[in-house]
Ligand code: MD3
């Protein structure tokens with residue numbers, strides 16, 4: 001593992017190929033029950049380039065009314081499917097907290113998708129880290145400090161990597177600048193899946 005900044009830990013190759021294949025299979029099952037939706041920016045309604053779904057008790061959604069966590073899928077109205085065992089096990093191995101994860105956001109990136117620099121601050125509990133799992137094509141991940149205008153660094157995230165953002169890095173700015181299309185054979189149609197695990201509320 002590599003400490004990129006205080007509390008920002010990179011675990012390259014945490015999941016081996018067989019574990020990645022099993023995770024993709026589990027994500028496909030989740031998406032059958034909770035299909036990908038296109039989130040929209042609050043106020044403007046502009047579509048994100050990333051499509052999303054969730055599993056676990058709570059899911060993160062964004063629409064014209066704002067960002068929030070909710071227990072049901074915005075289109076189907078049904079509860080999010082359970083978090084796959086291997087995803088919860090990753091949190092238990094790396095998060096360093098007794099609090100259980102409540103939300104697993106699934107981000108699907110086509111090669112042209114991006115995620116602008118932002119902070120994750122829609123949670124009511126910041127003592128737990130955010131744990132992020134990368135699958136499929138590699139991505140250029142950018143992170144800075146807790147001020148939007150501060151300096152940033154970039155690293156490449158590969159399929160099977162896990163990033164833990166806790167402590168002093170829990171509220172750091174971060175984003176995905178580009179997807180390196182064709183760099184992984186994990187997803188037959190290409191693209192990238194990111195699973196982001198979060199604790200939303202205090203114990
Ligand atoms: C939180 N996702 O969903 S990894 C997001 O790869 C998000 O899809 C990106 O940012 C993705 O909110 C980046 C998750 C991540 C990375 C760094 C963080 C979350 C973080 C640093 C501080 C707090």
Ligand code: FE
Nearest residue numbers: 118119120174
């Ligand atoms: Fe984020």
